[in-house]
Amino acid sequence: MIELYKLHWSHYVEKVRWALDFKRLDWRGIDIVAFRKDEMKRFDCAQTVPLIHDTATGVAISDSSPIIRYLDETYPQFPLLPADPAERALAWRWMVTLDSTLGLNARRLGYTQVIMECPGILSRLFMPGVCGGLFTWPVLRTLVAPVLGTMLALRFRFHRNRQDRVYEQLEEQLLPIAGHLDREGFLVGHTFTAADLTLACLLRPLRIVPHFADHPRLQSLFAWQERLFREHGRDAAFPYETLMAAHRQKRGSVRGRVSWLSPDRAVPMGDAQPLSLETAGNDIHEVSRWQLLPALPAYFRLRWSGRIKRMPYVPAAWLGAQ
Numbered sequence: 001m002i003e004l005y006k007l008h009w010s011h012y013v014e015k016v017r018w019a020l021d022f023k024r025l026d027w028r029g030i031d032i033v034a035f036r037k038d039e040m041k042r043f044d045c046a047q048t049v050p051l052i053h054d055t056a057t058g059v060a061i062s063d064s065s066p067i068i069r070y071l072d073e074t075y076p077q078f079p080l081l082p083a084d085p086a087e088r089a090l091a092w093r094w095m096v097t098l099d100s101t102l103g104l105n106a107r108r109l110g111y112t113q114v115i116m117e118c119p120g121i122l123s124r125l126f127m128p129g130v131c132g133g134l135f136t137w138p139v140l141r142t143l144v145a146p147v148l149g150t151m152l153a154l155r156f157r158f159h160r161n162r163q164d165r166v167y168e169q170l171e172e173q174l175l176p177i178a179g180h181l182d183r184e185g186f187l188v189g190h191t192f193t194a195a196d197l198t199l200a201c202l203l204r205p206l207r208i209v210p211h212f213a214d215h216p217r218l219q220s221l222f223a224w225q226e227r228l229f230r231e232h233g234r235d236a237a238f239p240y241e242t243l244m245a246a247h248r249q250k251r252g253s254v255r256g257r258v259s260w261l262s263p264d265r266a267v268p269m270g271d272a273q274p275l276s277l278e279t280a281g282n283d284i285h286e287v288s289r290w291q292l293l294p295a296l297p298a299y300f301r302l303r304w305s306g307r308i309k310r311m312p313y314v315p316a317a318w319l320g321a322q
C-alpha cells in the first residue's frame with residue numbers, strides 16, 4: 001500500500017495520483033494541513049507534497065518526479081518511463097525541466113489569477129477544515145483572503161511576475177512544445193510517457209489564466225491535454241477551475257489582457273528541448289508573520305491594479321473538445 005500525502009488541488013500531487021492509477025497500485029491519500037504539515041514531519045525527506053510512504057518497503061520520498069521513478073523501478077508493471085536508455089534519459093530531463101519551469105510559473109500565475117478575480121477561493125482551498133470550516137463562510141472568507149493572499153504572494157513572488165517575465169517565459173516555452181506535439185503527439189518517442197503526464201498535469205493552473213487558455217497558438221496544446229485527461233479518466237476540472245468558472249459566468253468578465261504585452265509582438269521561438277537538469281528546482285520562500293503587514297500593499301496592488309485588463313468571459317474553445 002502506498003500512502004500519498006497531498007493537497008488535493010496541487011498539480012504536482014496530481015502527477016503522482018495519475019502515476020499510481022496508471023500503474024494500478026493500491027494507494028490511499030492523506031490530506032495535510034498546508035500551514036503545519038504535521039502529518040509528514042516523521043519522514044526524513046523534503047517536506048513538500050506530494051510525499052509517498054511505501055508501507056511495503058518502508059521508503060518515504062518526496063518530489064513528484066523521483067517518486068514516479070521510484071514507483072516505476074519498484075513496480076515495473078505498466079511502465080511510465082521508456083525502456084530505451086536514450087529515451088528514458090530524455091523523458092527524465094523533460095520531467096525535471098517542466099517541474100522546475102512550467103510547474104512553478106503556472107502555479108504563480110494560477111494563484112495570481114485567483115487573487116485578481118476571486119480571492120475568496122483561497123480559504124476554501126487552504127482552510128476547509130480549520131475551525132469547522134468557519135473561514136470558508138462568505139464574509140469571513142473575504143476578510144481572510146488578504147492574509148492568505150499576502151502569504152502566498154511572498155512565498156511564491158506573485159508581486160514580481162512582471163519583473164521576472166513569467167508570462168513571457170511561459171509563452172516562449174509552450175509555443176515550441178505545442179508545435180512539437182502537433183507534429184509528434186508525444187514529448188518522447190511514439191507513446192505516452194511520464195513526460196507527457198508531467199506536462200498535462202503542470203499545465204493545469206494555466207487553464208484559469210486567459211492569456212494562455214485563450215492564446216490562439218496554444219489551443220491545440222490544451223486540446224491535447226483535454227484528450228489525455230479524458231482517455232486516462234482524470235478529473236475534468238479541479239475545484240478552483242469550477243469555482244472560477246462560476247464566478248466568471250456570474251460576473252461576465254475575466255482579468256485577461258496582459259497590458260504590457262503587445263498582441264502582435266514576436267515571440268522568440270526556440271526548439272522544444274528540455275534543459276540539462278538532473279533534479280528539479282523549487283521557488284518556495286520562507287515567510288515570517290512579521291513580513292505580512294508591510295507586504296499587504298503588494299497584495300492589494302496585485303488584486304486591484306489594472307495592469308491585467310478585464311475582458312468579456314467566453315469559456316475556452318477546448319473545454320470538452322473531442
Ligand SMILES: N[C@@H](CCC(=O)N[C@@H](CS)C(=O)NCC(=O)O)C(=O)O
Binds near residue numbers: 034050062281
Ligand atoms: N518539485 C516538487 C514541487 C512540490 C511543491 O512545491 N509542492 C507544494 C504544493 S504545490 C508544496 O509542498 N507546498 C508546501 C509549502 O509551500 O510549504 C515536486 O515535483 O513535487
